[in-house]
Amino acid sequence: MYLTRRAEFSAAHTLFNPELSRDENERLFGKCGNPQGHGHNYVLEVTVKGTIDTKTGFFINAETLKVIIDREIVDLVDHKNINLEIDYFREHVATCENMAKWIWGRLQNKIEGCTLHRVKLFETANNCVEYFGDENEGPR
Amino acid sequence: MYLTRRAEFSAAHTLFNPELSRDENERLFGKCGNPQGHGHNYVLEVTVKGTIDTKTGFFINAETLKVIIDREIVDLVDHKNINLEIDYFREHVATCENMAKWIWGRLQNKIEGCTLHRVKLFETANNCVEYFGDENEGPR
Amino acid sequence: MYLTRRAEFSAAHTLFNPELSRDENERLFGKCGNPQGHGHNYVLEVTVKGTIDTKTGFFINAETLKVIIDREIVDLVDHKNINLEIDYFREHVATCENMAKWIWGRLQNKIEGCTLHRVKLFETANNCVEYFGDENEGPR
Amino acid sequence: MYLTRRAEFSAAHTLFNPELSRDENERLFGKCGNPQGHGHNYVLEVTVKGTIDTKTGFFINAETLKVIIDREIVDLVDHKNINLEIDYFREHVATCENMAKWIWGRLQNKIEGCTLHRVKLFETANNCVEYFGDENEGPR
Amino acid sequence: MYLTRRAEFSAAHTLFNPELSRDENERLFGKCGNPQGHGHNYVLEVTVKGTIDTKTGFFINAETLKVIIDREIVDLVDHKNINLEIDYFREHVATCENMAKWIWGRLQNKIEGCTLHRVKLFETANNCVEYFGDENEGPR
Amino acid sequence: MYLTRRAEFSAAHTLFNPELSRDENERLFGKCGNPQGHGHNYVLEVTVKGTIDTKTGFFINAETLKVIIDREIVDLVDHKNINLEIDYFREHVATCENMAKWIWGRLQNKIEGCTLHRVKLFETANNCVEYFGDENEGPR
Numbered sequence: 001m002y003l004t005r006r007a008e009f010s011a012a013h014t015l016f017n018p019e020l021s022r023d024e025n026e027r028l029f030g031k032c033g034n035p036q037g038h039g040h041n042y043v044l045e046v047t048v049k050g051t052i053d054t055k056t057g058f059f060i061n062a063e064t065l066k067v068i069i070d071r072e073i074v075d076l077v078d079h080k081n082i083n084l085e086i087d088y089f090r091e092h093v094a095t096c097e098n099m100a101k102w103i104w105g106r107l108q109n110k111i112e113g114c115t116l117h118r119v120k121l122f123e124t125a126n127n128c129v130e131y132f133g134d135e136n137e138g139p140r
Numbered sequence: 141m142y143l144t145r146r147a148e149f150s151a152a153h154t155l156f157n158p159e160l161s162r163d164e165n166e167r168l169f170g171k172c173g174n175p176q177g178h179g180h181n182y183v184l185e186v187t188v189k190g191t192i193d194t195k196t197g198f199f200i201n202a203e204t205l206k207v208i209i210d211r212e213i214v215d216l217v218d219h220k221n222i223n224l225e226i227d228y229f230r231e232h233v234a235t236c237e238n239m240a241k242w243i244w245g246r247l248q249n250k251i252e253g254c255t256l257h258r259v260k261l262f263e264t265a266n267n268c269v270e271y272f273g274d275e276n277e278g279p280r
Numbered sequence: 281m282y283l284t285r286r287a288e289f290s291a292a293h294t295l296f297n298p299e300l301s302r303d304e305n306e307r308l309f310g311k312c313g314n315p316q317g318h319g320h321n322y323v324l325e326v327t328v329k330g331t332i333d334t335k336t337g338f339f340i341n342a343e344t345l346k347v348i349i350d351r352e353i354v355d356l357v358d359h360k361n362i363n364l365e366i367d368y369f370r371e372h373v374a375t376c377e378n379m380a381k382w383i384w385g386r387l388q389n390k391i392e393g394c395t396l397h398r399v400k401l402f403e404t405a406n407n408c409v410e411y412f413g414d415e416n417e418g419p420r
Numbered sequence: 421m422y423l424t425r426r427a428e429f430s431a432a433h434t435l436f437n438p439e440l441s442r443d444e445n446e447r448l449f450g451k452c453g454n455p456q457g458h459g460h461n462y463v464l465e466v467t468v469k470g471t472i473d474t475k476t477g478f479f480i481n482a483e484t485l486k487v488i489i490d491r492e493i494v495d496l497v498d499h500k501n502i503n504l505e506i507d508y509f510r511e512h513v514a515t516c517e518n519m520a521k522w523i524w525g526r527l528q529n530k531i532e533g534c535t536l537h538r539v540k541l542f543e544t545a546n547n548c549v550e551y552f553g554d555e556n557e558g559p560r
Numbered sequence: 561m562y563l564t565r566r567a568e569f570s571a572a573h574t575l576f577n578p579e580l581s582r583d584e585n586e587r588l589f590g591k592c593g594n595p596q597g598h599g600h601n602y603v604l605e606v607t608v609k610g611t612i613d614t615k616t617g618f619f620i621n622a623e624t625l626k627v628i629i630d631r632e633i634v635d636l637v638d639h640k641n642i643n644l645e646i647d648y649f650r651e652h653v654a655t656c657e658n659m660a661k662w663i664w665g666r667l668q669n670k671i672e673g674c675t676l677h678r679v680k681l682f683e684t685a686n687n688c689v690e691y692f693g694d695e696n697e698g699p700r
Numbered sequence: 701m702y703l704t705r706r707a708e709f710s711a712a713h714t715l716f717n718p719e720l721s722r723d724e725n726e727r728l729f730g731k732c733g734n735p736q737g738h739g740h741n742y743v744l745e746v747t748v749k750g751t752i753d754t755k756t757g758f759f760i761n762a763e764t765l766k767v768i769i770d771r772e773i774v775d776l777v778d779h780k781n782i783n784l785e786i787d788y789f790r791e792h793v794a795t796c797e798n799m800a801k802w803i804w805g806r807l808q809n810k811i812e813g814c815t816l817h818r819v820k821l822f823e824t825a826n827n828c829v830e831y832f833g834d835e836n837e838g839p840r
Contacts, residue, residue: 039459057233179319373617477653599739
């Protein structure tokens with residue numbers, strides 16, 4: 001049984017790798033690499049996996065999961081500039097892919113009674129990424 | 141090849157385990173355990189798996205699947221009080237998780253020519269569960 | 281200039297007029313009149329009208345409007361049974377239309393610095409009502 | 421007859437009035453005034469009003485309207501920092517309300533054969549503003 | 561008080577005026593004028609205006625309105641080719657604008673106890689038209 | 701890590717197998733087999749699988765994937781009649797299932813640096829199919 005909880009946050013970011021030249025950045029990231037930054041309403045879906053407890057009819061209270069997601073993720077990035085205000089993104093390009101990995105890393109050990117299964121992050125309605133932990137495992 | 145059919149129904153429910161004290165219920169279920177009940181527009185997605193028949197170009201007519209879902213599920217729960225009007229939920233807490241299991245159980249042997257793969261049930265736009273049958277199998 | 285703020289709540293209701301016979305109720309309300317109740321995820325949109333203040337760039341802070349909507353409406357109806365827990369609906373049929381009027385009545389004098397313009401209430405994705413205050417005026 | 425065309429753009433902004441103290445800004449704008457900026461996927465709906473031409477069955481080609489919206493608005497703000505890259509917002513707080521006025525001003529004289537009726541701008545799914553031109557007129 | 565009911569239908573159409581040359585058609589309609597036709601999932605919203613009846617709490621049953629919309633509109637156009645199967649569109653270009661007028665004409669005298677206020681028709685998520693009856697009146 | 705890119709196209713189609721009698725077609729396809737055709741706004745989601753490149757923070761630029769999807773799929777089917785204008789559907793019934801296979805076939809060798817994982821195609825909001833390549837493999 002899988003439970004998914006959805007959250008939203010609004011943040012600014014830009015795609016820029018300081019180890020590369022300005023030309024190389026522009027070639028790789030196009031308008032997404034505008035150094036002044038741009039922004040998104042991100043949609044985050046966190047999926048956990050567990051077995052139903054007969055007493056409660058669930059394995060984790062969706063409200064409990066919401067509290068964890070808010071505390072570990074939303075409160076840190078909502079109405080923030082990701083490049084400037086999250087340390088991880090000083091050393092990693094602030095792509096949706098790297099954000100999904102960062103979210104996985106922060107949530108992985110915070111959820112009790114069930115297992116983190118998937119982090120899905122929408123940058124826009126047209127683009128999203130999914131991460132299932134170890135990339136070599138290929139869970140799906 | 142997987143086909144998914146979406147349906148909606150509006151129902152009242154409450155989360156309450158009669159074997160537990162009122163305090164214990166309140167601690168476990170919070171505002172979701174209000175004994176007067178509350179309600180949702182549930183969204184149900186049923187996914188079946190099969191192999192395309194060259195003659196028809198599909199393995200089950202989406203309209204046939206719709207008829208089964210309406211007859212087995214929607215007609216029983218739409219504009220109903222799930223706790224009071226579905227026997228199964230006299231003995232099982234009416235969580236989204238248990239509803240997904242009940243839906244799986246009702247659909248499993250009703251679909252011909254293909255296999256039930258997944259039941260996905262949204263309680264709100266922010267919460268959904270997915271069930272793939274035997275929980276120990278872990279299909280995804 | 282008009283500002284619209286959106287909110288959601290989950291509630292149970294039924295359509296039933298105690299002054300009418302059971303047959304008359306069934307004829308008028310069909311499955312919506314099931315006495316056990318059913319429920320919805322309601323979506324509420326509140327629109328206010330005002331003139332931009334040069335200093336702030338708005339006429340009411342959207343967050344202030346949110347706080348008023350939550351306190352006056354959402355906290356009273358979310359995860360509640362509207363028929364049993366809101367006094368107004370002991371004497372008024374709990375239709376979407378009457379709920380919009382009740383919402384208008386509660387919000388009308390609570391909003392400062394601008395004017396309540398419209399209350400829009402979705403019962404499902406397929407049905408909604410709009411109320412602009414005095415029905416005889418024909419505001420739109 | 422009214423035609424509405426929808427567009428999207430992703431941009432960073434912050435709410436900050438340089439003529440006010442930092443404390444005053446924080447009191448007025450809360451987390452929206454984070455000086456590092458944050459961002460949104462804005463949704464813009466432009467409505468024009470006209471009379472159907474019998475020959476074409478429309479009064480403006482929706483594609484023509486799209487081209488105007490892209491050239492006059494989307495190309496200027498998409499993947500941009502509104503505060504830093506649009507001159508108008510050096511002197512006006514970059515609220516959704518002021519953005520709607522700026523959009524109205526840019527579109528008003530660019531549309532031929534019909535009249536600009538409304539600019540509707542969503543900052544998130546929960547917040548939007550509507551502008552109909554002269555605020556004193558109160559068209560709706 | 562306004563009530564809106566939403567419906568959907570899937571239909572093929574093309575934009576073509578037989579009184580014009582092929583070049584003129586192509587210039588006017590671009591890819592929308594492909595003579596082989598293309599198609600859409602149209603979304604139709606019908607808004608009616610009335611005064612609440614104290615006995616029922618509404619002025620028209622949303623289900624009654626649904627039945628009228630299905631009988632007068634959806635049953636005629638769903639899974640049809642609008643140009644070939646609706647007589648009106650042999651003499652009128654099958655634009656969204658003309659379809660809204662045709663829908664208005666068919667519904668206008670079929671609704672009892674309230675007044676047809678608006679027909680809103682979405683061709684895609686990005687394009688919609690609204691019609692309020694007599695275009696000269698300027699109802700909104 | 702999985703990246704999904706969403707696209708839309710509007711097309712006409714009908715379900716008809718020329719090797720079967722008209723009665724047999726009608727029995728199999730119902731209103732979807734109307735020989736005049738009907739249409740949809742299709743939504744296509746293409747998912748690719750890869751490993752993040754440290755330099756760029758992604759494994760394929762979402763814009764690159766968009767260009768491939770537009771060139772290989774959208775440009776061929778948008779505002780087209782699928783049955784009449786795509787050769788493949790002269791010999792295959794134009795179901796959503798066969799369309800997903802055709803899309804898979806066209807994309808499979810066009811994507812560099814990562815692997816095509818899934819093609820998901822929505823015919824309407826209520827019906828979609830998913831294809832993962834070889835049907836016997838059953839990846840999910």
